[in-house]
Ligand SMILES: Nc1nc2c(ncn2[C@@H]2O[C@H](COP(=O)(O)OP(=O)(O)OP(=O)(O)O)[C@@H](O)[C@H]2O)c(=O)[nH]1
């Protein structure tokens with residue numbers, strides 16, 4: 334048994350879209366919990382990633398990238414980012430040297446929580462020269478960080494220094510979750526997110542932003558029957574439905590095959606996956622659809 338007091342607490346990962354928050358969550362958790370794509374605004378819900386050792390437990394919240402809301406969907410996404418600060422013992426503000434989005438939503442959210450210790454994390458150090466990294470650190474001094482870490486979430490550089498920095502801030506506390514628990518989300522959520530990731534990766538420009546995925550049916554393997562999942566891909570307009578299905582069903586087949594392989598890999602079991610495409614007219618601005626899709 335270790336003699337040091339046990340520490341535990343909550344850390345919110347915040348930043349503009351595309352800075353690498355989900356990549357960092359996955360790297361720290363050692364598992365793919367959050368989907369990652371080159372497109373901004375990939376993450377739509379808060380996702381917990383629980384990292385535990387004998388001596389400490391950090392509960393990270395991955396959050397949607399901070400933007401000025403244009404749809405009801407965005408408002409809900411920004412609320413879920415804000416909710417990660419309600420119980421946070423520390424916040425990680427993630428940035429990288431060449432961000433494009435407006436900084437106002439970041440400033441506004443941080444202003445609401447002046448007392449939460451802030452760690453500035455400059456990500457993607459593998460892709461930028463040191464002088465650019467340094468320039469970004471200087472630009473972000475308005476954050477008044479308690480510490481600054483330079484990392485590459487992708488190449489897993491600087492992560493243990495980041496963890497040491499965070500553990501030093503955490504209060505003494507028993508763990509909040511079982512030490513072998515990785516996240517708060519059920520497998521159905523990861524199945525839906527995996528399908529949504531393939532939509533983000535394979536479809537052009539704006540289509541992914543009009544797409545949501547729900548699980549209709551989920552049954553564990555039984556005897557010779559594999560895990561059976563039926564999911565609906567919802568789009569906002571009829572024309573988008575044709576794009577998701579593709580010529581002679583080629584696109585939906587590509588999405589289904591890639592998602593099925595990845596879900597099967599996650600579960601370590603074969604999976605039967607059936608996908609349906611439905612039109613949910615203008616769902617991004619319709620509270621009844623948003624509620625159905627799990628947004629508050
Ligand atoms: N070169 C480099 N690319 C990275 C690094 N971390 C993330 N990326 C890439 O940046 C893109 C966005 O990564 P995400 O993890 O989805 O970013 P995010 O902050 O979660 O984005 P949203 O969910 O849209 O807010 C992906 O293409 C990642 O592969 C890094 O350390 N180095």
Ligand SMILES: [Mg+2]
Nearest residue numbers: 354355375376
């Ligand atoms: Mg993300």
